[in-house]
Amino acid sequence: MTIYEAITVGKKGLWLGNRVLLPFHAHFLKIIIENEITTDFSNHSKTVEIEFYESFTSIYFLNYDDLAETISEFEPIKIIAVESHDDVFSINSHKKIALYLKKGHEVAIEFLPDDIIIFE
Numbered sequence: 001m002t003i004y005e006a007i008t009v010g011k012k013g014l015w016l017g018n019r020v021l022l023p024f025h026a027h028f029l030k031i032i033i034e035n036e037i038t039t040d041f042s043n044h045s046k047t048v049e050i051e052f053y054e055s056f057t058s059i060y061f062l063n064y065d066d067l068a069e070t071i072s073e074f075e076p077i078k079i080i081a082v083e084s085h086d087d088v089f090s091i092n093s094h095k096k097i098a099l100y101l102k103k104g105h106e107v108a109i110e111f112l113p114d115d116i117i118i119f120e
Contacts, residue, residue: 001025001055002083003095006109013099013107018064020099020107022057026081027088033061033077034070068101076100078112 001011006024014021031038031048038047049060064070071077076098086093096112 002085003081003097004083007097007111011109012102013109014105015067015101015107016105017066018061020059020061020067020077022059022099022107022109023055025052025057025084026095027084028059028079028081029088029094030080031059031077032079033064033067034075036063071101073101073103076110 001024003024003026005011006022011023013023028041028050029039036047038045040046041048041050045062047062049062051058051060061067067077079097079099081095081097082088082093083095096114098110098112100108100110102108
């Protein structure tokens with residue numbers, strides 16, 4: 001499933017402790033959680049670990065024990081990502097996404113408006 005498909009059909013993700021599961025694959029360029037900006041997604045990253053499974057992506061936020069203890073349901077985790085099949089070098093392919101932690105361990109996934117600047 002692509003980012004666009006997941007958001008268009010209203011697919012939800014899950015959060016468990018410090019882990020967010022997303023129902024799509026993508027190339028992640030930037031993740032912003034609170035004031036922490038992560039652009040290093042290598043195996044040596046000290047802030048985020050990403051694992052890809054057949055039908056979903058798992059993101060571990062290594063600096064948090066439980067995301068819900070720190071992040072309210074109104075404060076999004078912001079992501080800049082590119083669909084797996086798109087050109088990562090084209091700025092037009094970069095998708096701004098917001099993840100909202102909801103009750104019942106659901107994660108609402110939404111596109112952010114293009115005019116929102118998240119390059120903090």
